[in-house]
Amino acid sequence: MKLDLTPDELLSTTRAVRKRLDLTRPVEREVLEECLQLAQQAPTGGYQQNWHFVVVQDADKRAALAELWKQVAYPYLQRGGGAREGMMLRISEAVVHMAEHLHEVPVHVIPCVEGRFEGKPNFMVASMYASIIPAAWSFMLAARSRGLGGVWTTFHLVHEQEAAEILGIPYDDVTQVALIPVAYTLGTDFKPGKRKPLDSMVHWDHW
Numbered sequence: 001m002k003l004d005l006t007p008d009e010l011l012s013t014t015r016a017v018r019k020r021l022d023l024t025r026p027v028e029r030e031v032l033e034e035c036l037q038l039a040q041q042a043p044t045g046g047y048q049q050n051w052h053f054v055v056v057q058d059a060d061k062r063a064a065l066a067e068l069w070k071q072v073a074y075p076y077l078q079r080g081g082g083a084r085e086g087m088m089l090r091i092s093e094a095v096v097h098m099a100e101h102l103h104e105v106p107v108h109v110i111p112c113v114e115g116r117f118e119g120k121p122n123f124m125v126a127s128m129y130a131s132i133i134p135a136a137w138s139f140m141l142a143a144r145s146r147g148l149g150g151v152w153t154t155f156h157l158v159h160e161q162e163a164a165e166i167l168g169i170p171y172d173d174v175t176q177v178a179l180i181p182v183a184y185t186l187g188t189d190f191k192p193g194k195r196k197p198l199d200s201m202v203h204w205d206h207w
């Protein structure tokens with residue numbers, strides 16, 4: 001199924017989806033492959049194809065990853081402390097919901113890139129991360145255009161080494177950059193997010 005979205009609609013409505021994921025509907029492998037093939041068209045910093053996507057459908061592995069995620073998500077939410085209002089309250093509720101249901105989300109996608117960047121100069125770190133993140137975002141856009149949704153998450157990276165063991169990823173040689181839960185969305189209508197005025201963040205010719 002392809003949604004009837006213009007490019008601008010696709011770019012403005014590919015949202016962080018946590019509560020509106022259909023946990024009961026399987027995601028076909030062919031659809032994931034289409035999205036990954038589109039992701040392969042993204043640019044890399046000359047290290048073309050040092051990318052890897054670990055696509056996790058196995059229920060036990062998803063449960064183990066969800067445990068790692070929760071171990072970070074709950075303390076993170078508590079540290080926020082105090083009264084939560086408006087958008088922050090909505091986001092924390094959504095994160096709690098995700099923590100409780102992550103193991104049920106039918107697919108976890110973990111984009112990875114070859115190399116480890118601890119202690120490396122910014123030039124190298126920026127080039128390596130930017131060699132996989134555009135591809136991973138293309139994957140999310142392609143997924144959205146097919147009625148799928150998800151959310152970019154990094155919580156599990158606090159326990160990256162344990163995740164590597166669960167999935168057989170060679171930790172010393174390969175860096176995980178995110179865990180993206182993927183499912184069909186409940187409904188396909190999403191609104192653009194609220195953003196700060198452009199002039200508060202754009203600098204023309206001078207900071």
Ligand SMILES: Cc1cc2nc3c(=O)[nH]c(=O)nc-3n(C[C@H](O)[C@H](O)[C@H](O)COP(=O)(O)O)c2cc1C
Binds near residue numbers: 016155
């Ligand atoms: C680098 C990065 C890391 C993120 N890590 C997490 C995470 O660990 N857990 C989570 O629930 N959301 C995570 N998010 C999602 C954000 O909290 C936020 O909801 C999202 O980027 C904004 O979505 P929206 O523009 O659709 O409102 C992350 C997003 C980014 C870009």
